[in-house]
Amino acid sequence: MRHYYLQGIMATLTNQPGSAALFNFTKILEELDEGHQTIYSQLAYLGSGILYARRGKMDRADFFFAKVISYLHEGDSERARADQREYLRIIMMMYYVAEYHALSQRLAASDRLLREAIECCAAGHVTYFMPRIKLLQARNAIARPGQQLLRLTDCLTKQWCLPVSTRAALSRFKPRPCAATTIASLMMTSDRCSTKKGPVRERLVLFDYLLIR
Secondary structure (H helix, E strand, O other), rough: HHHHHHHHHHHHOOOOOHHHHHHHHHHHHHOOOOOOOOHHHHHHHHHHHHHHHHHOOHHHHHHHHHHHHHHHHOOOHHHHHHHHHHHHEEEEEEHHHHHHHHHHHHHHHHHHHHHHHHHHHHHHHHOOOHHHHHHHHHHHHHHHOOOOHHHHHHHHHOOOOOOOHHHHHHOOOOOOOOOHHHHHHHHHHHOOOOOOOOOHHHHHHHHHHHHHH
16 A cells, blocks of 8 residues: 555656546555555545645545545544654645645634644654745745734744744844735745755745845
8 A cells, every 4th residue: 555655645746647646546545445444545535635636626625635634633542653654644644734724725724733733743853844834834924914024934933943043033134015025925936946955945045035134
């Protein structure tokens, strides 16, 4: 099942033809885990939801994400017993469900799930997901009408996302009205950044912009 999950999620996240991804997810759901007793069924639901959401078919995405949301709500006790690999998969589910909520303009639900993901990262000493989680929090902050830019910088620097020296520099930042639009543009195009550093590089570009204003 792990093989088919990896094949499917890689096809989904690299925007390959949908049939390639759905074949692998269907293999898990209808043959290998017909009773849907393992986490691979939830990951197959997640991958299918991401696939349809990226193609703008939100009615189909809603069906699959509803399965994952139900699993996350009911899985608190299982989460405590999860091994490291499953723990990382659960955090990944939280991130992509939060992204789905944000895409559907349910920002409060998205922020709530992101906070839970941050708590899971802290409890498991996981740093890999933090840049993307914090960027999505910032996008949500920008999307709110009348959002203050200082709250955006707090969203980016809160907890252990940045070293103390960078936090101190950002605390001296005086926002200007024209900055919000530019930062929003940087955020909305960050997924198209093709650097090897990925989200970390995107975050540094944004911080550089904040510091030179």
